[in-house]
Amino acid sequence: MGSAGQRGRPRSGEADVRLLDAALALLLDRGYDRFSVDEVAAKAGVAKTTLYRRWPTKDHLIVAVVARLQDSVPVEYSGDVRSDLTRYLGEIAAGLDRMRRAGRPATSGETSAGLVAEVAAAAARHADVGAAVQAMFHRRNALVLALLGQARERGELHADVEPEVVFDQLAGALYYRLLITGRPLDAAYIDRLVGSALRGASA
Amino acid sequence: MGSAGQRGRPRSGEADVRLLDAALALLLDRGYDRFSVDEVAAKAGVAKTTLYRRWPTKDHLIVAVVARLQDSVPVEYSGDVRSDLTRYLGEIAAGLDRMRRAGRPATSGETSAGLVAEVAAAAARHADVGAAVQAMFHRRNALVLALLGQARERGELHADVEPEVVFDQLAGALYYRLLITGRPLDAAYIDRLVGSALRGASA
Amino acid sequence: MGSAGQRGRPRSGEADVRLLDAALALLLDRGYDRFSVDEVAAKAGVAKTTLYRRWPTKDHLIVAVVARLQDSVPVEYSGDVRSDLTRYLGEIAAGLDRMRRAGRPATSGETSAGLVAEVAAAAARHADVGAAVQAMFHRRNALVLALLGQARERGELHADVEPEVVFDQLAGALYYRLLITGRPLDAAYIDRLVGSALRGASA
Amino acid sequence: MGSAGQRGRPRSGEADVRLLDAALALLLDRGYDRFSVDEVAAKAGVAKTTLYRRWPTKDHLIVAVVARLQDSVPVEYSGDVRSDLTRYLGEIAAGLDRMRRAGRPATSGETSAGLVAEVAAAAARHADVGAAVQAMFHRRNALVLALLGQARERGELHADVEPEVVFDQLAGALYYRLLITGRPLDAAYIDRLVGSALRGASA
DNA sequence: TTTTAAGCGAGACGGTACGTCCGGTCTTTTA
DNA sequence: TAAAAGACCGGACGTACCGTCTCGCTTAAAA
Numbered sequence: 001m002g003s004a005g006q007r008g009r010p011r012s013g014e015a016d017v018r019l020l021d022a023a024l025a026l027l028l029d030r031g032y033d034r035f036s037v038d039e040v041a042a043k044a045g046v047a048k049t050t051l052y053r054r055w056p057t058k059d060h061l062i063v064a065v066v067a068r069l070q071d072s073v074p075v076e077y078s079g080d081v082r083s084d085l086t087r088y089l090g091e092i093a094a095g096l097d098r099m100r101r102a103g104r105p106a107t108s109g110e111t112s113a114g115l116v117a118e119v120a121a122a123a124a125r126h127a128d129v130g131a132a133v134q135a136m137f138h139r140r141n142a143l144v145l146a147l148l149g150q151a152r153e154r155g156e157l158h159a160d161v162e163p164e165v166v167f168d169q170l171a172g173a174l175y176y177r178l179l180i181t182g183r184p185l186d187a188a189y190i191d192r193l194v195g196s197a198l199r200g201a202s203a
Numbered sequence: 204m205g206s207a208g209q210r211g212r213p214r215s216g217e218a219d220v221r222l223l224d225a226a227l228a229l230l231l232d233r234g235y236d237r238f239s240v241d242e243v244a245a246k247a248g249v250a251k252t253t254l255y256r257r258w259p260t261k262d263h264l265i266v267a268v269v270a271r272l273q274d275s276v277p278v279e280y281s282g283d284v285r286s287d288l289t290r291y292l293g294e295i296a297a298g299l300d301r302m303r304r305a306g307r308p309a310t311s312g313e314t315s316a317g318l319v320a321e322v323a324a325a326a327a328r329h330a331d332v333g334a335a336v337q338a339m340f341h342r343r344n345a346l347v348l349a350l351l352g353q354a355r356e357r358g359e360l361h362a363d364v365e366p367e368v369v370f371d372q373l374a375g376a377l378y379y380r381l382l383i384t385g386r387p388l389d390a391a392y393i394d395r396l397v398g399s400a401l402r403g404a405s406a
Numbered sequence: 407m408g409s410a411g412q413r414g415r416p417r418s419g420e421a422d423v424r425l426l427d428a429a430l431a432l433l434l435d436r437g438y439d440r441f442s443v444d445e446v447a448a449k450a451g452v453a454k455t456t457l458y459r460r461w462p463t464k465d466h467l468i469v470a471v472v473a474r475l476q477d478s479v480p481v482e483y484s485g486d487v488r489s490d491l492t493r494y495l496g497e498i499a500a501g502l503d504r505m506r507r508a509g510r511p512a513t514s515g516e517t518s519a520g521l522v523a524e525v526a527a528a529a530a531r532h533a534d535v536g537a538a539v540q541a542m543f544h545r546r547n548a549l550v551l552a553l554l555g556q557a558r559e560r561g562e563l564h565a566d567v568e569p570e571v572v573f574d575q576l577a578g579a580l581y582y583r584l585l586i587t588g589r590p591l592d593a594a595y596i597d598r599l600v601g602s603a604l605r606g607a608s609a
Numbered sequence: 610m611g612s613a614g615q616r617g618r619p620r621s622g623e624a625d626v627r628l629l630d631a632a633l634a635l636l637l638d639r640g641y642d643r644f645s646v647d648e649v650a651a652k653a654g655v656a657k658t659t660l661y662r663r664w665p666t667k668d669h670l671i672v673a674v675v676a677r678l679q680d681s682v683p684v685e686y687s688g689d690v691r692s693d694l695t696r697y698l699g700e701i702a703a704g705l706d707r708m709r710r711a712g713r714p715a716t717s718g719e720t721s722a723g724l725v726a727e728v729a730a731a732a733a734r735h736a737d738v739g740a741a742v743q744a745m746f747h748r749r750n751a752l753v754l755a756l757l758g759q760a761r762e763r764g765e766l767h768a769d770v771e772p773e774v775v776f777d778q779l780a781g782a783l784y785y786r787l788l789i790t791g792r793p794l795d796a797a798y799i800d801r802l803v804g805s806a807l808r809g810a811s812a
Numbered sequence: 813t814t815t816t817a818a819g820c821g822a823g824a825c826g827g828t829a830c831g832t833c834c835g836g837t838c839t840t841t842t843a
Numbered sequence: 844t845a846a847a848a849g850a851c852c853g854g855a856c857g858t859a860c861c862g863t864c865t866c867g868c869t870t871a872a873a874a
Contacts, residue, residue, distance in 0.1 A: 008823030009865040015825085033328065036855060047826040052857070114327030117320050120382045124317030125236060130385065137383050158402075165376070165399045168384075172375030173368070179323040180340050180378065181371075182333065196368045199361075200403015212843070212845040239834065250847040251836085261835070414818025415870040421820085439734060442860060453821040458862065520733030523726050526788040530723030531642065536791065543789050564808075571782070571805045574790075578781030579774070581789065585729045586746050587777075588739065602774045605767075606809015617849030618839040624851085645829060656852045661831070 011053075018044040019051055023065045032062065032118040059122035063129050066119055067136050070095050081151045085194050088144050089170060093185040096178055117179055141167060158200075170197055214256075221247040222254055226268045235265065235321035262325035266332050269322055270339050273298050284354045288397050291347055292373060296388040299381055320382055344370060361403075373400055417459075424450040425457055429471045438468065438524035465528035469535050472525055473542050476501050487557045491600050494550055495576060499591040502584055523585055547573060567607045576603055620662075627653040628660055632674045641671065641727040668731035672738050675728055676745045679704050690760045694803050697753055698779060702794040705787055726788055750776060770810045779806055 022044035027035055037058050041048040055061035078084055099115040123130040148163035173193055177183050225247035229238055240261050244251045258264040281287055302318040326333040351366035376396055380386050428450035432441055443464050447454045461467035484490055505521040529536040554569035579599055583589050631653035636644050646667050650657040664670035687693055708724040732739040757772035782802055786792050 006822095006867055008821080008867090009825075011824065032324070037857085038855070047828095048857090049827085049859095050825060053824075056857085058856080114324055117323035117327055120320035121235070121317055121324055123385075124320055125234075134383070134385055162395060162399060165395050168376035168379050169372040169396070169399065171383075172377070172379030173371035174375070175383065176371055176375030176378050179382070180336070180374075182326075182337055192365060192368050193372070196365060196372065196403075198403075199364075200399075200401075214845070218846085240836085241834075248847095250845095251849085252838090253846060255836070256845080259836090412818095412872065413816080414872075415820075416872095417819065437734075438730070443862085444860075451821095453819095454823085454862085455864090456820060459819075462862085464861070520730055523729035523733055526726035527641070527723055527730055529791075530726055539789070540791055568801060568805060571801050574782040574785055575778040575802070575805065577789075578783070578785030579777035580781070581785050582777050582781030585784065585788070586742070586780075588732075588743055598771060598774050599778070602771060602778065602809075604809075605770075606805075606807075615841060616847075617841085618851075620850065621839095646831085647829070656854095657831085658833090658853085659851060662850075665831090667830080 012050075015044070015046050015050050016054065019046055019054070019061075020065055020068060023061055024068070027062060027065055027115070031114055035062070037061065057126065057129075059126055059129050063119060063122055063132055063136075066099065066115070067132065069098060070136060070140065077147060081147070081156055082194060082198055084147055085144070085170065085197075086190055088147075089174065089190050089194065090187065092140075092171065093174060093190065096174065096185065116175070141171070166197055170194070215253070218247070218249050218253050219257065222249055222257070222264075223268060223271060225249075226264055227271070230265065230268055230318070234317050238265070240264070260329065260332075262329055262332050266322060266325060266335055266339075269302065269318070270335070272301060273339060273343065280350060284350070284359055285397060285401060287350055288347070288373065288400075289393055291350075292377065292393050292397065293390065295343075295374065296377060296393065299377065299388065319378070344374070369400055373397070418456070421450070421452050421456050422460065425452055425460070425467075426471060426474060429467055430474070433468065433471055433521070437520050441468070443467070463532065463535075465532055465535050469525060469528060469538055469542075472505065472521070473538070475504060476542060476546065483553060487553070487562055488600060488604060490553055491550070491576065491603075492596060494553075495580065495596050495600065496593065498546075498577065499580060499596065502580065502591065522581070547577070563607050572603055572607060576600070621659075624653070624655050624659050625663065628655055628663070628670075629674055629677060632670055633677070636671060636674055636724070640723055644671070646670065666735065666738075668735055668738055672728060672731055672741055672745075675708065675724070676741065678707060679745060679749065686756060690756070690765055691803060691807055693756055694753070694779065694806075695799055697756075698783065698799050698803065699796065701749075701780065702783060702799065705783065705794065725784070750780070766810050775806055775810060779803070 019040060023035075023040045026040055026043065035058070037051065038048060040061070041051050044051075051061070055064060078087075096116060119133060123133040145163050145167055148157065148161070148166060151157045152159065152161055152163065170193060174185055177185055177189070183189075222243065226238075226243045229243055229246060238261075240254065241251060243264070244254050247254075254264070258267060281290075299319060322336060326336040348366050348370055351360065351364070351369060354360045355362065355364055355366065373396060377388055380388055380392070386392075425446060429441075429446045432446055432449060441464075443457065444454065446467070447457050450457075457467070461470060484493075502522060525539060529539040551569050551573055554563065554567070554572060557563045558565065558567055558569065576599060580591055583591055583595070589595075628649060632644075632649045635649055635652065644667070646660065647657060649670070650660050653660075660670070664673060687696075705725060728742060732742040754772050754776055757766065757770070757775060760766045761768065761770055761772065779802060783794055786794055786798070792798075
């Protein structure tokens, strides 16, 4: 009753795991280019067809991998906007940092935004990948938008503060640094950033 | 005098122009992927060797093209920070918009950041391309940083405002929207953005 | 006694028919390549497993189909060797013609021997298919060999005529034309052929 | 003078040789199926593109290889039709024998016509391959047709003998045996065959 | 009536090869 | 020298198709 009834052989859950694991490993020590689908399949011990049944494109696969990388951001509220924002931006920066290292020799101090940029590019190439990427970021950001909204309602922020805009300014600055300027995303910068954003916002 | 003495056939200045033109045209109606070096050479009526003598890589070529797209931003100061910023961000948004359309059917209202992202990715792939990209943006931004600095000195902005951070917040928000969120960069948004940035900054 | 006794669900006779029909239809309008087992099953509305339970290989299936195509050659003796041979070779030629058209647009006057050759190739790939093919041809040819033998005994042919060799020459010429030369197998040719074969053979 | 003038880098003659050699070797010890284009290229130490520039298809390549296998049939006339025919058919049979062994373990006494059939099938799949195959056989057979024609003119054969038909009967018998019947092509059979063909033909 | 053996539908899976694409380099002839 | 032309190397991509496997379900004979 209710259940649709199983048709055909079910997809192998193990294949998913092995593929994503292999892909992640490969992505991290190769980077986007030099990442090859054939190699993922081989490393996972899975047929290429099985991979392509799940992700129709290298881009799709990589985005799935990245999503898994990013999807573990437990946030807790302390009630203090400044420290909450600082902590959250720190998490984002750390996440970007994990991606930043993909494909670069660990020793190289290079600030490479390659993977992030590639993901954005992939998002632009395929509409569905774009949707997935936006959803991924939306999930990540929803908490912070809520946090800003609550702070405003509590009177901790001016009434005319627009959470969305403020958030764009904060996150945007990080991405801009990473992708364009190439300057570091350290704690000091994050402090300055939060400070600047809250200067006019706090009541 | 002093000149090394020209040996052999001189480089054809015309080739440069034809190549860049062809590349631009192709880039605009194909986007980064589906843009092929062979095709550029063919369209320019120039040998591939000639192209590679000038730009050692597809990435290099494309960045050169993009630089030409972006490098015409004459800015004039009106003396009023708010309007100056608004105007300048408008210019940036317009430039991004030109790139945004690359390779997308004109009709599609899609907000595609493909080219921008690809350029960032290219910057991450080759150190020299990265330097060129940063220089390009640095040239664009220097004026605004100067503007903010002067406004601070004139007392129009608080003494503890950090121009660099404020600029990151402004430009970053635009790029974040474009690359990640995919939401529009219209005049209304720019107004809200400048408003938010100046709320706490103006004296 | 001896009989195993029927266990389990019996095979569906309908499936056989539907599969062979679908396969034949597909074979005729696609040819050997571009004939896909999946498509046969789909078209027959039958599971692939069901198909493979009957024919372990695409080759086996196709040979089964071809056998059905060829197995309807009722021959009657008139008593006159020349006319009997002519008639029989005409039947063979017609049968080959049916196969000849497989996968070719009806309009194309092309003399394509594709299917015949593919069957021969399949026969070479699998011993059992080879046996089946030989048996099929043996059935077809037995009658003619008998005919030649009787004519010899009746004195209509020289005593030293070897039916087997003569038959090879007749049938062989047809196949050689079809497979190698690509020239037409019309009635005129068959007459010349029989004439040539009987020149020295008839007493 | 008249020459078109060489443009661009000329094709590497060495590549041709290495590819054909590699392909032949592979074909002989694998047979048509299990013959892989990638492997040929690898074995020849040549890029796959280079191969595909010459032969657009596995079929084309294989036919080229087979043509080389068959194209060395120097025939000399002795003036005696019977012995000339016997010798020539012997050559054909030997050539077929070389192909017959392709892909079969040397030990196996199997009479496999695989490669011949595959070539015929390939000829049916692509019009241009078909033309090449016919040309190949035409070259081989022209000599014998001429021989038969001369013998007729010399009065060695009846005036109403049609060389073309006789030849079809002879060659056809060989191919029919090989492809369909699977019986051996030994010297004894060839003698019987020539005898049968000449019975009525010789004046 | 319950068990057991097998067939069936659906579709995922492993494996292999194909032919294509494209980036970048090399080898010619000609200017 | 540079330029034009085009072959070359290398490597990945995504597709196609074969034949096997794994489910859940159905059919009939056997216990």
